[in-house]
Amino acid sequence: MGAWPSTVLGAETERFQERDVREMNVTAGTVLADTIRTTLGPRGMDKMLVGDDGTVVVTNDGASILDRMEIEHPAAREIVQVAQSQHDRIGDGTTTAVIVAGELLTEAARLTEQGLHPTTIETGYARAVELALSALDEHSLSVDPTDTGMLEAIARTAITGKWSDEEARAIVELVVAAAQAVERDGTVERRRITRTTIPGGSPTDSELVAGLAIDMDASSTTLASLDVDLPRRIEDAGVALVDDQLTVEKADAITHVSVENPDQLGQFADYEAEVYEGQASGIADVGADIVFCQKSIDDDVRARLARHGVIAVERTRQDEMHKLARATGATLVKRVDELTGDHVGRAGVVDRRTLADTELVVVGDCPDTEQRSLILRGGTAHVIEETKRLIENCLDDVTLAIETGAVVPGGGATEVAIAAALREAADGIAGREQLAVTAFADALESIPRTLAESAGLDPIDTLVALRNRHDDDEWRTGLDVNGGELADMVEHGVVEPATIKRHAITSAAEATAVLVGIDDMLMATGEGDGEHDHGHDHDHGHGGVEATGGYPWAVGH
Ligand code: ADP
Numbered sequence: 001m002g003a004w005p006s007t008v009l010g011a012e013t014e015r016f017q018e019r020d021v022r023e024m025n026v027t028a029g030t031v032l033a034d035t036i037r038t039t040l041g042p043r044g045m046d047k048m049l050v051g052d053d054g055t056v057v058v059t060n061d062g063a064s065i066l067d068r069m070e071i072e073h074p075a076a077r078e079i080v081q082v083a084q085s086q087h088d089r090i091g092d093g094t095t096t097a098v099i100v101a102g103e104l105l106t107e108a109a110r111l112t113e114q115g116l117h118p119t120t121i122e123t124g125y126a127r128a129v130e131l132a133l134s135a136l137d138e139h140s141l142s143v144d145p146t147d148t149g150m151l152e153a154i155a156r157t158a159i160t161g162k163w164s165d166e167e168a169r170a171i172v173e174l175v176v177a178a179a180q181a182v183e184r185d186g187t188v189e190r191r192r193i194t195r196t197t198i199p200g201g202s203p204t205d206s207e208l209v210a211g212l213a214i215d216m217d218a219s220s221t222t223l224a225s226l227d228v229d230l231p232r233r234i235e236d237a238g239v240a241l242v243d244d245q246l247t248v249e250k251a252d253a254i255t256h257v258s259v260e261n262p263d264q265l266g267q268f269a270d271y272e273a274e275v276y277e278g279q280a281s282g283i284a285d286v287g288a289d290i291v292f293c294q295k296s297i298d299d300d301v302r303a304r305l306a307r308h309g310v311i312a313v314e315r316t317r318q319d320e321m322h323k324l325a326r327a328t329g330a331t332l333v334k335r336v337d338e339l340t341g342d343h344v345g346r347a348g349v350v351d352r353r354t355l356a357d358t359e360l361v362v363v364g365d366c367p368d369t370e371q372r373s374l375i376l377r378g379g380t381a382h383v384i385e386e387t388k389r390l391i392e393n394c395l396d397d398v399t400l401a402i403e404t405g406a407v408v409p410g411g412g413a414t415e416v417a418i419a420a421a422l423r424e425a426a427d428g429i430a431g432r433e434q435l436a437v438t439a440f441a442d443a444l445e446s447i448p449r450t451l452a453e454s455a456g457l458d459p460i461d462t463l464v465a466l467r468n469r470h471d472d473d474e475w476r477t478g479l480d481v482n483g484g485e486l487a488d489m490v491e492h493g494v495v496e497p498a499t500i501k502r503h504a505i506t507s508a509a510e511a512t513a514v515l516v517g518i519d520d521m522l523m524a525t526g527e528g529d530g531e532h533d534h535g536h537d538h539d540h541g542h543g544g545v546e547a548t549g550g551y552p553w554a555v556g557h
């Protein structure tokens with residue numbers, strides 16, 4: 001009992017009965033699942049969310065919303081764990097995992113009402129997971145890294161409803177091209193795709209660069225103040241990388257001149273000028289058109305470099321220096337006076353861009369083709385985090401598909417197919433466990449029901465129609481929410497990596513087992529002996545969510 005914080009249960013903590021706990025778990029799960037379904041639906045409307053810190057976020061992404069909910073109820077917290085694990089390990093499928101977890105809890109409550117012992121529910125669910133996973137394998141299709149059409153379908157499914165068709169198409173093409181470019185032997189080297197997100201413009205202005213896009217605003221570098229007009233675009237450019245300060249070391253200067261009278265001050269200035277010019281011409285003479293410096297560059301040196309026609313970028317991040325080295329074939333030197341022609345790398349093009357308020361240097365068409373940069377545009381600064389997250393989702397799904405080689409039809413098709421397999425297997429399972437396996441099938445079908453609802457269709461009619469099609473062996477049939485029609489999801493390009501479903505099913509079932517298990521534990525220690533009061537009313541929370549200040553699962557308690 002100590003596991004339940006008294007703040008949640010109130011003053012009655014010490015006296016509550018095990019059935020209260022179950023009711024609470026179940027109500028919380030059901031209400032949460034309802035909330036998620038009605039507010040998110042996979043094609044849900046964008047919601048304005050106001051975070052604790054006052055920031056406004058516009059999203060319809062399940063993970064984002066859950067992130068911002070304050071979770072106090074233990075059952076709700078368990079479900080949020082499901083979402084978090086799904087998000088952290090898989091990236092996508094958060095809403096699915098949460099809905100299934102909520103439904104499994106609801107079903108568990110129903111079964112308990114009917115007199116099933118929690119242990120029976122647990123073993124039945126565990127059996128259902130095994131059966132579901134093997135049905136999932138049977139209903140998977142294989143995909144290979146060169147299958148651009150299939151990979152684009154996966155990317156498009158991941159971002160359904162998040163952008164307009166045209167915008168989505170642009171993003172999908174870039175994401176798939178980036179993943180394919182860095183794929184080697186079935187592994188997507190994600191760290192070789194850098195992502196730069198720049199607010200403003202349209203997603204259709206996004207692009208993929210074979211090289212790097214370096215954000216100059218991250219450094220204090222500004223080329224605007226120079227008295228020389230540097231070229232905005234240089235073809236076949238020499239690239240130098242220096243891990244040194246381009247300035248005069250004070251200690252160095254003092255050993256050369258001692259500043260005791262005005263004459264010597266002049267000498268000092270001369271000395272400085274000589275060093276600066278030496279640094280600038282040294283870089284220009286080895287054939288560099290652009291120099292990236294990990295540390296700072298003195299204004300004077302920058303101006304001199306500009307007169308030599310060399311673009312200077314200071315305070316470049318270390319990881320960017322290494323990526324530039326690999327992409328251009330340049331060698332990073334510790335001291336500027338060590339720099340020789342051999343250290344200079346090449347880029348097919350160096351392009352300076354001003355996008356909205358951002359200054360970018362694009363080092364493109366690099367000899368090492370395995371480095372890619374996505375420059376993503378669109379939205380305001382407010383939604384940029386959401387944009388990034390969706391792109392990561394999209395990239396996650398494409399990566400998973402390439403690395404596991406297994407995809408399944410979306411739009412509820414896979415859930416209906418698995419449910420059918422579960423019901424068939426349930427026939428051969430003796431005893432009450434059979435009921436738990438069937439209940440598991442019902443819980444999975446909440447996904448097509450939810451999709452139907454968000455497409456404005458009748459969930460029951462849609463489910464029945466889907467089941468009929470599956471009975472005729474059309475296991476790829478699902479609901480395309482765009483056209484609102486039942487169709488072969490693979491032909492309609494609604495496909496997802498099988499791993500998403502695998503993880504969602506497993507983690508939803510595990511969370512349910514934890515919660516059902518708590519009841520079990522309480523029963524062993526408490527007054528309950530497996531006999532249940534069948535008379536009490538369950539509030540399944542279908543009344544929706546009241547204004548409870550962001551705690552929907554507190555409804556009814
Ligand atoms: P979220 O990413 O919002 O957390 P999920 O990834 O868990 O949501 O669920 C998205 C669901 O939407 C999946 O079942 C997927 O198959 C489905 N889906 C995506 N695009 C379509 C579409 N065009 N038609 C039907 N279903 C779709």
Ligand code: MG
Pocket residue numbers: 092093094157158
């Ligand atoms: Mg998704």
